[in-house]
Amino acid sequence: xxxxxxxxxxxDFTVLGVLLLLAVxxxxxxxxxxxxxxxxxxxKHTMEKQMLWEVVGVxxxxxxxxxxxxxxxxxxxxxxGGSTLLLLAVFxxxxxxxxxxxxxxxxxxxxxSELAKLTLIIWLAxxxxxxxxxxxxxxxxxxxxxxxxxxxxxxxxxxKEPALGQALVVVAIAMxxxxxxxxxxxxxxxxxxxxxxxxxxxxxxxxxxxxxTSFINNVLVKHHILKAYQVNRITxxxxxxxxxxxxxxxxxMSQIAVGSGQLFGEGLFSGxxxxxxxxxxxxxxxxxxxxxxxxxxxxxAVLVLLFLMLMHRFIKISKTTEDAFGTYIVIGxxxxxSFQVFENIGxxxxxxxxxxxxxxxxxxxxxxxxxxxxxxxxxxxxGLRRRSIRFE
Numbered sequence: 001x002x003x004x005x006x007x008x009x010x011x012d013f014t015v016l017g018v019l020l021l022l023a024v025x026x027x028x029x030x031x032x033x034x035x036x037x038x039x040x041x042x043x044k045h046t047m048e049k050q051m052l053w054e055v056v057g058v059x060x061x062x063x064x065x066x067x068x069x070x071x072x073x074x075x076x077x078x079x080x081g082g083s084t085l086l087l088l089a090v091f092x093x094x095x096x097x098x099x100x101x102x103x104x105x106x107x108x109x110x111x112x113s114e115l116a117k118l119t120l121i122i123w124l125a126x127x128x129x130x131x132x133x134x135x136x137x138x139x140x141x142x143x144x145x146x147x148x149x150x151x152x153x154x155x156x157x158x159x160k161e162p163a164l165g166q167a168l169v170v171v172a173i174a175m176x177x178x179x180x181x182x183x184x185x186x187x188x189x190x191x192x193x194x195x196x197x198x199x200x201x202x203x204x205x206x207x208x209x210x211x212x213t214s215f216i217n218n219v220l221v222k223h224h225i226l227k228a229y230q231v232n233r234i235t236x237x238x239x240x241x242x243x244x245x246x247x248x249x250x251x252x253m254s255q256i257a258v259g260s261g262q263l264f265g266e267g268l269f270s271g272x273x274x275x276x277x278x279x280x281x282x283x284x285x286x287x288x289x290x291x292x293x294x295x296x297x298x299x300x301a302v303l304v305l306l307f308l309m310l311m312h313r314f315i316k317i318s319k320t321t322e323d324a325f326g327t328y329i330v331i332g333x334x335x336x337x338s339f340q341v342f343e344n345i346g347x348x349x350x351x352x353x354x355x356x357x358x359x360x361x362x363x364x365x366x367x368x369x370x371x372x373x374x375x376x377x378x379x380x381x382x383g384l385r386r387r388s389i390r391f392e
Contacts, residue, residue, distance in 0.1 A: 010383065010384055011065070011380065011383070011384065012313060012317065012380060012383050014309070014313050015310065015313050015314075015376065015379070015380065015383075018306050018309050018310045018313070019061075019310070019361065019373075019376065021306055022306055022307075022310070022360075022361040022362065023054055023361060025291070025303060025306070025361075025362060026050070026054075026287075026361050026362040026363070027047070027050060027051065027054070028268070029283075029287050029290050029291050029362055030046060030047065030050050030283050030287070030363075030364045031047055032268060032269060032271070032274055032275075032290045032291075032294050033274060033279075033282040033283035033286075033287060033290040033364070034046045034047070034283050034364075035269050035274070035275060036274070036275055036276060036277035038276060038277050039277025041280070041281075042277070042283065043283075043364070046283060046364055049364075049366065050364055050369075053365070053366050053369045053370060054369065056369075056370055056373075057369050057370045057372065057373030057374070058373060060370055060373050060374045060377060061373040061374060061376050061377035061380070062377065063377065064374050064376075064377025064378050064380070064381055065377045065380040065381050065384065066381070067377075067381060068381070068385065069325075069326060069329065069378050069381040069382055069385070070323065070325060070326070070385070072122050072126075073122075073125075073126045073129070073325050076119075076122050076123045076125075076126040076127075077123070079119040079122055079123070080119050080120065080122070080123045080150070082119070083112060083115050083116040083118075083119040083120075083154070084116070084153060084154065084157070086103065086110075086112035086115065086116070087112050087113065087116055087154060087157040087158065088157065089103060089112070090102065090103055090112055090161065091160075099161050099162055099163055100160075100161045101113060101161045101163050101166075108366070109366070109367075110367055111366075111367040111368065113154075113158045113161070113163055113166040114166075114367045114368050114370075114371040115367070115371060116154045116157075116158065116170070117154075117166070117169055117170060117173060117336055117371070118333075118371055118374065118375055118378075120150070120151065120154055120170060120173060120174070120332075121173055121177070121328075121329060121332030121333060121336065121375075122329065123150060124147065124150065124151075124173075124174065124177050124328065124332060125177070125325050125326075125327075125328035125329045125331075125332060126325060127146065127147070127150075128177065128181045128324070128328045129323075129324035129325035129327075129328055131143050131181075132181075132324045133324055144178075144182070147174065147178060151170060151171070151173075151174040154170050155167050155170045155171060158170060163356065164355050164356070165343065165355030165356040165357035166356075166357070168339070168343070168355060168357075169336060169339055169340060169343075169357065172335055172336065172338075172339035173332050173335050173336050173339075175194075175335070176331060176332065176334070176335025176336075176338075176339075177328055177331055177332045177335065180327075180328070180331050181328070233353050233354045233355070234353045236248035236251055236353070236354070249280070250279070250280050250281070250286065250354065251347065251348075251350065251354055253273060253278050253279045253280070253289075254279055254286050254289045254347075254348045255348075255349075255350060256273055256278075257271065257273035257274060257278070257279050257282075257286075257289040257290070257292060257293040258288075258289050258292035258293060258300075258348060258349065260272060260273060260293050261292045261293040261294065261295065261296040261297065261299070261300075262296055262297065263296050263297050263298060264295070264296040264297075264298055264299075265292075265293060265294045265295040265296030265298070265299055266293060266294055266296075267294060268294050268295075269294070270294065271290070271293035271294040272293075273289070273293055274289070274290045274293050274294060283363070283364040284358060284363050284364050284365065285344070285347075285354070285356050285357070285358060285363070286348055287344075287358075287359050287362050287363045287364070288300065288303075288344060288345050288348045288359055288362070289348050291303055291362075292348070303362070304345070307337075307341050307360075310337070311334055311337065311338055314330055314333065314334040314337075314379055315330075315334060317330050317379060317382060317383045317386065318330035318331050318334070318382075320386050321382055321383075321386040322386060323382070323385070323386070326382035326385065326386065327382075329378055329379070329382055330379050330382055333375045333376075333378065333379055336375070337360050337372075337375075340357050340358070340359070340360055341359065341360060343355060343357045344357050344358065344359040344363075345359070360372045361373075
């Protein structure tokens with residue numbers, strides 16, 4: 001009883017409170033985005049399914065919270081191998097909207113790439129914790145190179161589906177965890193150099209959109225590195241006026257919807273773009289635009305603030321955790337959520353190309369929502385056991 005009392009006392013209720021608010025925001029946003037009576041592409045029973053997955057996600061979160069996360073360290077290879085097999089299995093199922101991203105089990109459809117992100121975090125956390133606890137220097141190449149193939153395998157399989165957004169999340173997870181793992185200044189500087197190069201190329205591409213488009217078509221498309229629709233998304237980002245009635249339609253309408261909300265929004269179920277179904281897939285990738293139009297800048301600012309509060313609590317848990325394995329799990333999940341929030345909001349605000357990433361806890365979805373809650377459950381589990389002697 002004393003152990004249970006301590007567990008309840010040490011539970012991070014701020015995280016739970018923020019998650020509750022995000023869940024409410026998500027359900028309201030999905031209701032608004034699927035309210036249109038004229039959009040024939042809206043999935044059936046969206047609110048019922050969203051509420052069901054919210055319940056499933058919360059149950060998974062509390063199960064993961066009570067579960068001792070340290071047990072995952074010994075089975076990380078099995079978890080990683082299982083998720084890799086699932087990533088291979090998707091190619092045996094029919095494609096959905098041109099992508100082999102789902103395993104259709106008739107009753108339910110599963111998206112293995114969501115699970116693969118979490119199992120990658122667990123594997124990397126276990127490996128990094130072992131190296132750190134063994135007292136081995138982190139600046140040796142032999143301690144770093146295993147991270148590369150372990151990350152590349154799920155990246156390539158997800159990229160092949162194709163699901164560029166999810167593949168980029170895999171890279172973001174590895175880079176975030178490696179930055180913390182690499183205590184050596186040279187490795188950290190190398191990571192910063194890579195980031196600077198990526199940002200530099202992006203700025204050059206925006207400055208010279210025509211030349212950049214030509215390079216993409218003559219090199220990346222010609223050698224089958226990118227799909228045609230992926231190139232169109234990048235081209236739309238480089239040139240806002242590119243094919244606004246076709247390939248650039250989604251992002252063009254997204255900007256109109258967000259701009260229409262102005263300061264306080266047009267009101268729930270009163271957004272012209274949202275209620276008229278003018279933003280495609282608004283309940284999924286473009287859910288942020290529904291909040292922006294109907295609740296304005298104030299509504300979106302509150303949403304961003306909630307995410308910042310959540311990330312702050314996660315970082316606090318990682319800093320106060322004595323177990324290296326737990327620390328790296330929290331860091332990896334924080335990096336995953338941070339990148340997804342930035343990329344999803346960024347593509348709606350024209351700050352980054354459209355990559356098809358959902359907004360955690362807000363977008364309509366099954367597997368993604370369940371995995372999001374499961375990931376938070378692992379963080380809460382780490383928080384409960386941050387001082388290892390407590391539950392021994």
